[in-house]
Amino acid sequence: MGMMKHLMVRSRRRSLWMMHFCLGGCNGCSIEIMAALTPMYDLERFGILNTGNPKHTDVLLVGGSVNHRNRRTLKNLIDQIPAPRLIVAVGTCALTGGIFNEAYNIIGGANRVVDVDVYVPGCPPKPEAVIDGILSGLDKFEQ
Amino acid sequence: MTVSVIPVGPQHPVFLEPFQLKLVVEDEVVSEALPRFGYVHRGLEALVVSKDFRQMTRVAERICGICSAIHGMTYCRAIEKLLGITPPPRAQMLRLVWSELHRMHSHLLWLGLFAEAMGFESLFMQIFRIRETVMDILEQTTGNRVIISVNVIGGVRRDLDAEGADGIRRALKKVAGDLERIRPVLVDDYSVRKRTEEKGILAKERAYELGAVGPVLRASGISQDIRRTGYGAYGELDFEPVVESGGDCQARCKVRYRELFQSMDLIRSGLDRLSDGEIQTKSKEKPEGEILVRSEQPRGEVVYYIRADGSKHLQRLRIRTPTFANMAALMDLLPGLDLADVPLVTLSLDPCIACTER
């Protein structure tokens, strides 16, 4: 049994499924996440596959700041993702609210609602930075 | 007949951004659609209270990452008009070059997402590969990929040397060749045509009446392009709006595909006419007055309204973005569609929710 568990833990970090969810931002991070998936950067070479279903998800990429309406949607999504899960905040807005932090409908960064594991700064971060952010959080799946 | 209500969104694999469509469905046919917005609403028009008019340029660029260069340019044009200054000709032409590069990257992004919405994963990957060439030029010439922040009040922040201009020309040649290679797939392929032809038809009169703008209006056969008003350097260049008559998803796809080539022509002739000189007119004044300025974005006409009273902070900034105007057309298109076509038809209007809600 010990062997099986070891194998499972070892192989999980090489076969993750990810989903991205864009909150109240400018969408720039979202398109850089899309770019990270495509041939030039190719996130799939690390075994990371894009999915649209939270129940299939291991890694959630959050871009943009939390506002009064999407905060419940985000919480709802996170609750559907099975543990262990990795939550990566992508871009300045998801980190702190960014340039929009003073706007009346913005609550702040993604950590106001969820526990974020990895923060990727940048406005928007380059696809390389997004990939680096995801990979640096993979140790969470070996615990 | 069974009537049910299906919520599509806020999180949906096809839509890049959160928004919800409540679809009332009779069997498989949509009979009514009601959108729910507010998931991206930030209230950035109100940031004029805390940020001064120069800082607002950076906010205007972050209304939407996909058309950020043109948002920044439109905002700067409005403030320049209020200040009574004109950017030097070289700056005007550089703005045109970067705006058109941005239009190309936006249209390529849309073509890719459109392919993905059809389930054509390999075409999506191919188009994004082509798009990376455009992103590389943007990064080489401005230092950033998406939000390039080249516009400042009075001109542009960066200059373009001869080497940079040659780099753009070479890259455009490559993009043009790559795009020609995917033309047979986008236009002639049997399954693509089956998926897009006569889906979501927007008639000419109805499109005008609903106030649709940009490629959506031009795909319905109305030749309307705000660039024809000749703002900035567009008055010096000669071009005709790209018009298709079908009004369906295929026509909207063709309009954007042909606009890519139009943008390349504009960039090439813009680079040829690039005059020497300054790139920024400086001004120490503060804006005063009331103004309405329009530009053509990848998605259509954007309208900026600004009221200023001569102080550091603007009194009111109001932005009517293209997708905001196209939403009425979308809600008119959805009733009568098959449920399976809803994501594709919605995407064919190129909805940018970050623009819509600001």
Added chain:
Amino acid sequence: MLESTSLVDADRLHSHAGNLKENGWRLVGMTGVAREGGVDLFYHFDRELKMTNLKVETEEDETIPSIGDQFPGAWIHENEIQDQFGIRFDGLDPDYRRLFFLEENVEATPICRGVSARVSKEPGK
């Protein structure tokens, strides 16, 4: 003052908009600007790349007729103005009742200088 803007009364708005519609004008957008004791409402129209504007000066809590029956795309503009300034539109369809972009806990929007914000920054429930 904006170019080619005509000031109209709220109760004459319908006939003015009808005239523009008959002459082939397209509704481009609406802008609300808060001023002391009310809101300036602008209606922007376009025909062949020329613009014209109607301006309605509203008092506080006044109800304005909706032009949705003449310009079917007007509902989205009117719903947004309703969100931001609390102006009611008579005959608005669909009517989101100030919940178009905002949640219930966002009571007022500081969309203009001088109008105070009463928004809680706490995540709440």
